[in-house]
Amino acid sequence: MSDESQKAVSVGAEDGGPEPDALRRRLLKLAGAAVALTLAPGVTVLARDLVVKGPRGRKSAVRYGLLIDASACKSGCDACVRACQDYNGLSHDPGPDNAQWIRKVTITNPQTGLSRSFPVMCQHCENAACVDVCPTGASFRRPDGIVLVDKHRCIGCRYCLMACPYKARSFVARNVEDQKPWAPRGKGTAEGCTMCVERVEAGKLPACVTACQKAGHKAMMFGNLQDPKSAIAQRLSEVATTTIRADLGLLPSVHYRGI
């Protein structure tokens, strides 16, 4: 830094620019700005969470999320998984290379024997690892917090499959036929839960949430986490919840209760 400033001073003096003293003052001001920037991140992270700026400069105060109550989720029930497969045109067959956008996971505490079953899908992280590693920008996070794959840009490198700690991404290894018009899928691209983005934009609930309600379990709740009046935000402020692998600091949009 000191070398650079020395160099800058000498260049400024040769060009007949400001006097060395004035230049030093300017450099000091710049240094002050740099300190402010390094102090800022704690503030900007919070600000970004509240108001996400869209690509068109539109301000988005929306962050869609899920609250999954593992104590209400029934262990034998896979209504959410089936609904996801039906809606998005995925195979019911749990073959080794078939896509899994959502899966039921059972965890047991070996000390107490307590067992819990709950669905795990793309956690739509704020600091999504898949977005970080994607070499083409195909993995991206929308202003409303939904993490998607832009399959027009995906080159099928599968970095995102490796990076995701939730194993939420799948790779399409074979030709696909009979796709749903709202869920394009094709060989050679990565894919994962889209939070049923078409449905959400039409004001409907994701297919898994609807199925869970129909099954009578009401273990899944969907809504805007940013809106303090939304049912999900109020519920999150009332009950103790957590996110899976919260220690990774990815800040998922999917919250769990009772795990």
Next chain:
Amino acid sequence: MRARAGLWAVLAVVVALSGVWVAHRGRVAVPAIVQAPGHCVLKTSVMRRTHMQLLRAVREEIVRHDVRDTRFRLTHCVACHAQRTSAGRAIPVNAPGQFCASCHAYVGVRLDCFDCHASVPAPGGVGTPLKGGAVQAAFRMPRALRASQAAAPGGRP
């Protein structure tokens, strides 16, 4: 000298034979386009020339920028242009001889939209055909194409 004359003779025979082959080989059928019901979002001449640019511009807006009020959507194209069998089943637009495939075969351009996208309309709901002149009034030209279309004669109806 004689060798050179022989070479020319062989060359002439080859050219003549290839001419005969070109004249008699199977030609790609001229596309037989079936008029879709209702109105298209733009004039046919414009759609023929720019549909690929429209789709490319719009896919960015839809997928990445959450803009879904556009009229240029592949699902709408499919909804109108997919023909139906007498039994009422939709025929994929990329099946041989169908709307997309016949033109793309004729011009020799690979059609890869339908590697991922549905080539038949949804049974109901998403991708219903657009009707009426209101379509032209309501559509919004993607920003990337606005300038070029404004310059083109008869670009926008």
